[in-house]
Amino acid sequence: MKENKTNYKHFNSITTRWMDNDAYGHVNNVTYYSYFDTTINHFLINNCGLNIKSDPVIAYIVHSDCTYHNGISFPDQIEIGLRINKIGTTSVTYGLALFKKGDEEASASATFIQVFVNRENEKPIAIPNKIKEVLILF
Amino acid sequence: MKENKTNYKHFNSITTRWMDNDAYGHVNNVTYYSYFDTTINHFLINNCGLNIKSDPVIAYIVHSDCTYHNGISFPDQIEIGLRINKIGTTSVTYGLALFKKGDEEASASATFIQVFVNRENEKPIAIPNKIKEVLILF
Amino acid sequence: MKENKTNYKHFNSITTRWMDNDAYGHVNNVTYYSYFDTTINHFLINNCGLNIKSDPVIAYIVHSDCTYHNGISFPDQIEIGLRINKIGTTSVTYGLALFKKGDEEASASATFIQVFVNRENEKPIAIPNKIKEVLILF
Amino acid sequence: MKENKTNYKHFNSITTRWMDNDAYGHVNNVTYYSYFDTTINHFLINNCGLNIKSDPVIAYIVHSDCTYHNGISFPDQIEIGLRINKIGTTSVTYGLALFKKGDEEASASATFIQVFVNRENEKPIAIPNKIKEVLILF
Numbered sequence: 001m002k003e004n005k006t007n008y009k010h011f012n013s014i015t016t017r018w019m020d021n022d023a024y025g026h027v028n029n030v031t032y033y034s035y036f037d038t039t040i041n042h043f044l045i046n047n048c049g050l051n052i053k054s055d056p057v058i059a060y061i062v063h064s065d066c067t068y069h070n071g072i073s074f075p076d077q078i079e080i081g082l083r084i085n086k087i088g089t090t091s092v093t094y095g096l097a098l099f100k101k102g103d104e105e106a107s108a109s110a111t112f113i114q115v116f117v118n119r120e121n122e123k124p125i126a127i128p129n130k131i132k133e134v135l136i137l138f
Numbered sequence: 139m140k141e142n143k144t145n146y147k148h149f150n151s152i153t154t155r156w157m158d159n160d161a162y163g164h165v166n167n168v169t170y171y172s173y174f175d176t177t178i179n180h181f182l183i184n185n186c187g188l189n190i191k192s193d194p195v196i197a198y199i200v201h202s203d204c205t206y207h208n209g210i211s212f213p214d215q216i217e218i219g220l221r222i223n224k225i226g227t228t229s230v231t232y233g234l235a236l237f238k239k240g241d242e243e244a245s246a247s248a249t250f251i252q253v254f255v256n257r258e259n260e261k262p263i264a265i266p267n268k269i270k271e272v273l274i275l276f
Numbered sequence: 277m278k279e280n281k282t283n284y285k286h287f288n289s290i291t292t293r294w295m296d297n298d299a300y301g302h303v304n305n306v307t308y309y310s311y312f313d314t315t316i317n318h319f320l321i322n323n324c325g326l327n328i329k330s331d332p333v334i335a336y337i338v339h340s341d342c343t344y345h346n347g348i349s350f351p352d353q354i355e356i357g358l359r360i361n362k363i364g365t366t367s368v369t370y371g372l373a374l375f376k377k378g379d380e381e382a383s384a385s386a387t388f389i390q391v392f393v394n395r396e397n398e399k400p401i402a403i404p405n406k407i408k409e410v411l412i413l414f
Numbered sequence: 415m416k417e418n419k420t421n422y423k424h425f426n427s428i429t430t431r432w433m434d435n436d437a438y439g440h441v442n443n444v445t446y447y448s449y450f451d452t453t454i455n456h457f458l459i460n461n462c463g464l465n466i467k468s469d470p471v472i473a474y475i476v477h478s479d480c481t482y483h484n485g486i487s488f489p490d491q492i493e494i495g496l497r498i499n500k501i502g503t504t505s506v507t508y509g510l511a512l513f514k515k516g517d518e519e520a521s522a523s524a525t526f527i528q529v530f531v532n533r534e535n536e537k538p539i540a541i542p543n544k545i546k547e548v549l550i551l552f
Binding site for chain 1: 289290291293294295301310311313314316317318321322328329350351
Binding site: 299300302304305306307309310313328334336337338339340341342343344347398 | 437438440442443444445447448451466472474475476477478479480481482485536
């Protein structure tokens with residue numbers, strides 16, 4: 001069951017790279033995760049004001065999964081859709097999907113669970129307010 | 139619930155790389171998948187005799203997931219444990235886990251589902267006998 | 277001596293990725309080469325009509341170098357400038373430079389030498405006409 | 415002119431990865447640089463006592479180049495040879511070469527120039543004594 005683009009409202013364009021293609025001529029399954037990971041960090045930095053160098057909090061991925069529907073290849077142009085599936089006290093669950101330019105149906109769908117931790121001791125802490133406010137309205 | 143090394147009998151040593159570490163100083167979550175992906179392909183080539191250049195069959199990942207327990211960092215030495223969770227007609231489900239050298243408990247656990255397809259038309263086909271024979275005994 | 281953007285007429289936009297940043301918080305030196313490599317393959321596929329799956333010729337890099345002037349970091353937006361430095365019988369020398377969006381001076385400059393080889397026996401062969409015609413006018 | 419293994423005395427084993435292979439079935443030219451970069455950082459951390467998290471100095475690459483003689487492919491086993499070509503006041507020039515397991519002649523040769531900078535202001539500073547002492551005797 002491939003997801004439709006209408007299930008997402010935030011999109012991030014990613015340019016594929018020659019070395020994304022593996023020996024079978026398609027983008028390697030691992031690389032999809034870098035597209036999703038990039039989209040989440042883009043969102044945290046640009047939409048939520050996370051400062052990755054100096055904020056007292058950093059965000060770690062504790063779980064991720066991806067289901068692959070259709071292969072893509074460099075030089076395909078792609079967009080990653082992002083939505084918030086769940087907001088916890090210290091964690092967020094993101095829903096993501098990869099769309100080839102012009103496609104309405106996703107070529108792959110993914111979930112990422114992220115936990116916010118204290119930069120010093122790496123213990124989970126409450127999602128910072130400046131981020132939570134954006135997540136709730138998103 | 140972290141898995142124990144005794145749950146795996148096949149292991150593949152992987153050398154971490156400087157660029158595996160991300161801006162937070164740990165191996166990036168994406169890179170773990172490259173360790174698992176490498177271990178599966180190593181197994182198919184070295185243990186099952188898959189010829190990635192000329193065999194009429196190629197193997198695609200249709201689903202993967204990973205749960206992260208503890209961070210690792212370059213220059214950590216790691217081993218990936220591999221087991222077969224399920225053998226279908228055209229697909230295999232692998233269980234994988236990442237162990238830091240000397241550790242008995244996994245730092246991360248993963249699942250990969252792989253489908254065998256015809257190299258020409260990319261339609262699923264039965265797992266080749268030379269591979270199935272190894273998987274069954276594994 | 278940093279190169280100016282006016283030294284290049286072909287540009288390729290690249291989106292940086294979270295994992296491009298290494299433990300020091302800048303894009304790792306290795307990753308710059310993937311930007312240049314991508315730009316060359318983009319040019320060969322889109323401007324010169326190279327078919328990477330079926331053409332009887334493939335193109336290998338035999339030498340590359342890069343000089344780094346200023347660091348860049350995800351989520352910086354970048355453009356790669358490409359020019360042709362030299363056209364040989366079987367090889368091309370590309371000049372490349374990395375520009376942060378809005379910058380006139382390059383953050384890094386590179387050279388790549390590429391040799392065209394027969395896909396079957398990997399022996400050097402003359403640059404295909406459809407590619408040479410574009411290179412000469414470029 | 416391919417270099418011989420006898421020109422190097424320090425070696426670092428690297429395990430190739432499935433995704434190192436590109437669409438032409440060989441390790442992508444970019445990836446070689448990650449092998450060299452890893453070997454240098456391994457040497458700085460393990461042989462010279464560099465602490466990448468807390469030392470007041472960090473080391474940036476300001477130039478690199480590589481000449482490719484023979485292709486390699488996953489799952490080839492490789493070793494990287496490292497030597498010190500030149501020690502300056504704030505910089506080191508490394509000579510590196512890639513050897514397939516069992517080969518006496520290099521499949522690729524490289525040079526990396528590294529500058530030591532202050533972690534805070536990123537200005538070049540003298541190579542720390544604990545590192546210089548190792549480099550001189552190397």
